[in-house]
Amino acid sequence: MLQLDDKIRDRFSLIKNAHVAYLDNGATTQKPDCVLKAVEKYYNEENANPMRGIYELSVAATDAYENARAAAAEFINAGDASEIVFTRNASESVNLIAYSYGMSQVNEGDEIIVSTAEHHSNLLPWKHVAEVKKAKVVFYDPEPDGEFDIDKLSTLLSDKTKIVAITQVSNVIGRINDIKAISKLVHEKGAVLVVDGAQAIAHIRVNVKDLGADFYVFSGHKMYAPMGIGVMYGRKEFLEKMPPFLFGGEMIESVTKERTTYAEVPHKFEAGTVNVGGAVGLHAAMDFIKQYGFEQIVARENMLTSVALDGMREMPYVDIIGGDMVCNHHGIVAFRVEGVHPHDVAQIFADAGVCVRAGHHCAEPLHRYLAQFAGTRINSSTRMSIAMYNTVSEVERFLDVLSSIRGLMGLS
Amino acid sequence: MSNSLYNEIINEHNLRPYHKRALENANYTLEGVNPSCGDEITLELFIEDGIIKDAAYEGEGCAISQASADIMADMVIGKTLDEAIHLSDLFLKMIKEGVSEEELEELEEAGILESVSHMPARVKCAVLGWRTMKELIEPLKDNN
């Protein structure tokens, strides 16, 4: 186990050389040198089209890919490596579930419950399934403080419910949802639970079995891995019954003019040449995280969050979304500055070399929903999001700029 | 901390706009939105004999979009449709490719938004009011 302190920054070339404070980790994290080296090594030493060739290089490529799958299974405590399907990102993972499981299992009159806090990636695919299948999307609203009331879910669930889709950590509120309790209720009704882990996977230890998630999705690029590799975990009993989503090479057992027999899971869902380099990078990123361990990661990120929240609490014109307690934020703090539009807020941060994000963060329904409690017509916010390599001085720099914004905008 | 964009003039137009109100005798109205960040304005004009007699807008958005719309409204009052369209074209040119000294002078107060041309993320905010104005009056030109 490596000790997690500011020295971790030396392991990221971009961070080491950057003059900016990078606090947009919810959008994507930076990549450590060891991840980039692993990808380079793969291409320099083992590259071939996996699964196809009999020669040694192709076997090496296949091994590299399948080792990454096994590592991903272990990382989230899946029962079996075959429950891990590689995709491009969390969005593609949800689309796979929606097109394959959703389109084959949802019928006219059925209901799909989606939380109002969802990123559009875990909302639009379900809206599409509902439209095509003449089913209904039912929204599960959080309380004004961002907490989900489990009893409320009980009243929404019915025999018509086929799927419940919810995020583990919201990319705006930052709060962790009680997936375990939700899963119990969902399964009592015989429905299936799809969990979006995009904002959880780099910040807390995930155990899909313990959570009771039937499906769990995430992107590599938000957890120190390259862009273009993601994971769709699905319980094997579901995956085996699901029809393929994409068709093509490498996903069949045999094809004749009349008949196609599909390959076993997970290959059935991985048509075409796969992203071995990305999978290798993801593998290295998981190893990188494990070198520090989630105990240290959580402690450091909470410490940084608490510095941020302590400072923000001192500024009465700053309205923090989702409460001002550290335990309610998992690296994510979205906020509004009274009288200043979020785009102007982010611009001033950018000019001062602090990278934060403004907008609705692909969660428009949530912003509209929260705006009514905040008494504002502004359907957006500014978000700072922390990773384990951020430092106290970066957070202090963020606070400095934040405290100057109203003055710069001509407000007192 | 230096900040070229949020100068006093922009802040003044954003905080205390002259033309952000409903226009009771408006005879032309158009809503403009900037879908990428949700800025929106509703532009109202009172046009008589081919001249913009009064202009006002209402809306919600960042300081750049609101101040730019306020400056635009201020500048087009009293102008003919052709003159207003010419100003809009000049403004868009300033943001997209740059203008000459004389052209910049012609843009009067709107010229302070010149630095937005180096900020791709803010271009849409700055041009929202001007684009909406042009869209609203261009079809009227032939009738008047």
Ligand SMILES: Cc1ncc(COP(=O)(O)O)c(C=O)c1O
């Ligand atoms: C909660 C959540 N879900 C899904 C996504 C989509 O991730 P990706 O764009 O990598 O598919 C994001 C990323 O922005 C997210 O924050």
